Amino acid sequence: xxxxxxxxxxxxxxxxxxxxxxxxxxxxxxxxxxxxxxxxxxxxxxxxxxxxxxxxxxxxxxxxxxxxxxxxxxxxxxxxxxxxxxxxxxxxxxxxxxxxxx
Numbered sequence: 549x550x551x552x553x554x555x556x557x558x559x560x561x562x563x564x565x566x567x568x569x570x571x572x573x574x575x576x577x578x579x580x581x582x583x584x585x586x587x588x589x590x591x592x593x594x595x596x597x598x599x600x601x602x603x604x605x606x607x608x609x610x611x612x613x614x615x616x617x618x619x620x621x622x623x624x625x626x627x628x629x630x631x632x633x634x635x636x637x638x639x640x641x642x643x644x645x646x647x648x649x650x
Contacts, residue, residue, distance in 0.1 A: 570650075585622045587631075592620040594639050609638030 557565070568575040595605050595616075602616040609616075610633060618624035619634075635643040 581622075584625070587626070588620045588622045591616075591634065591639075594635075594641065595620075598639055600638075605634065605638045609634040 563575075563578070564570075567578045570576075570579075595602070598605075600608075601613075602620070603613040606613045606616045609630075611630065615624065616634075619626055632643055635641045
């Protein structure tokens with residue numbers, strides 16, 4: 549049996565150390581940006597799973613390829629109504645939203 553690597557850290561420990569603990573301004577900014585990044589990745593993965601190009605998704609959702617590209621690369625903020633259109637009309641899905649308190 550191998551001994552545990554004492555230098556190995558969890559992701560939470562790593563982020564606490566490099567960015568700051570939860571509740572600090574720097575950490576809150578990081579978390580907000582990370583959520584936007586995750587949204588872009590989720591849209592890209594769903595689009596690819598559906599076998600759609602960015603241009604096809606944009607046409608279905610009533611937007612343009614450049615907008616979809618910027619969302620997927622976390623370069624553009626998204627309006628809620630546009631997100632709904634991309635999910636519902638573009639991807640044929642349903643957007644679920646929840647609020648969590650930690």
